[in-house]
Amino acid sequence: MPNIKREQRHLSVFRELIEFDNDIAIQKHEAPDFIFQINGQLIGVEHTEVYLDKDYPMQAEESVEDDIAQRAQAYADFKNYVPTRTKILFRNVRGIKQKQRKMIASDLADFVQFNMLKSSKKPFTQIRLEPDNPAVSAVHVTVMPKDFENHYFIPRAGWMKNDASEEIAKAVKAKSKKVTGYLKKCDEVWLLIVADGFNPSSFLGGDGDICPIESLAGFKKVYFMSYATKVLREVPTEEVKI
Numbered sequence: 001m002p003n004i005k006r007e008q009r010h011l012s013v014f015r016e017l018i019e020f021d022n023d024i025a026i027q028k029h030e031a032p033d034f035i036f037q038i039n040g041q042l043i044g045v046e047h048t049e050v051y052l053d054k055d056y057p058m059q060a061e062e063s064v065e066d067d068i069a070q071r072a073q074a075y076a077d078f079k080n081y082v083p084t085r086t087k088i089l090f091r092n093v094r095g096i097k098q099k100q101r102k103m104i105a106s107d108l109a110d111f112v113q114f115n116m117l118k119s120s121k122k123p124f125t126q127i128r129l130e131p132d133n134p135a136v137s138a139v140h141v142t143v144m145p146k147d148f149e150n151h152y153f154i155p156r157a158g159w160m161k162n163d164a165s166e167e168i169a170k171a172v173k174a175k176s177k178k179v180t181g182y183l184k185k186c187d188e189v190w191l192l193i194v195a196d197g198f199n200p201s202s203f204l205g206g207d208g209d210i211c212p213i214e215s216l217a218g219f220k221k222v223y224f225m226s227y228a229t230k231v232l233r234e235v236p237t238e239e240v241k242i
Contacts, residue, residue: 007033007047010194010227017225017232032182032189044186046175046219049194050167051201058201062156064093064101068135069152071105072112076150081113082121083144086152089137096135104135109152112141156200162208168193168224168235169213176217188220193235197228205231212236 011034015026026036032044051059069088076084088108096104111131119127125143144151171193182189195205205226210233216222222235 004028006049006196010047010192010196010225011045013227013230014192014223014225014232017230018223031178032186035186041187042185043220044182044189045192046178046182046189047192047194048171048175049196049202050164050171050204051195052161052167052204059199061092061094062154062199062201064096065090065154067098068093068096068101068105068108069154071102072109073150073152075106076109076113076152079109079113081109081150082116083146083148083150084112084116085142085144085148086112086150087140088152088154089139090154091135091137093135104133107131107133108136108139109150112139116141116143156198160197160206161204162206163211164195164205164208164224165211165213167195167204168210168222172213172217172219172222172235176219179218183218189218191216191219191222193222193224195224195226195228197226205229207231210235212238214238 011026024036024038026034026045029035029044032046034045034047036043036045065088072086108131112129115129116127119125121143123143123145127141128138129141130138172191175191179189196202197205205224206229207226210224213235214237216235216237223232224235225232
């Protein structure tokens with residue numbers, strides 16, 4: 001299922017970087033994802049994301065970690081716990097089911113609150129805790145002032161693959177199957193390929209060059225955007241040799 005909020009974030013930055021006139025209204029659509037009109041032409045924009053091929057399974061792990069952190073944060077807010085900024089260091093969480101995630105999240109929030117209250121409630125006190133939990137190796141807790149909200153998060157950093165040419169070419173090929181159908185609704189179709197860049201599996205693209213691809217496969221234009229670094233480039237095609 002598409003992540004609508006992430007799509008909208010990407011579209012907002014795309015619009016800014018391509019410097020569209022504010023009078024141009026881009027509407028959410030289905031197949032393709034967005035449509036707008038310019039110079040009397042109806043343009044469809046298909047959105048897709050790319051990830052590091054060799055680390056593709058990492059997405060599943062990131063998703064589980066994010067889900068547990070969000071559940072812990074929501075639980076702490078629901079229980080009206082003293083707010084903390086809690087950094088979670090996970091063990092291997094791949095394959096943990098929804099019911100287990102809910103239990104891990106609530107146990108973690110309870111554990112943080114109990115130990116934080118035992119030590120100090122003074123704002124900006126920092127505590128390192130090691131819960132007896134097979135999914136979590138440690139948490140680093142910072143006590144926050146009362147007017148703050150709880151924030152549970154996962155520290156992430158990693159190597160960035162600057163050249164996303166291979167992933168771009170594969171994305172164009174995969175999405176090309178839909179172009180014919182889209183052209184029945186639009187005068188032309190563009191493809192927006194995005195590396196989100198906030199999780200390790202999407203650390204690619206940066207500001208590296210893009211190798212020309214053989215064909216745009218029916219798309220009028222193809223753009224690659226590194227969302228985290230706010231860089232947008234139009235994907236070039238190879239020159240036809242005569």
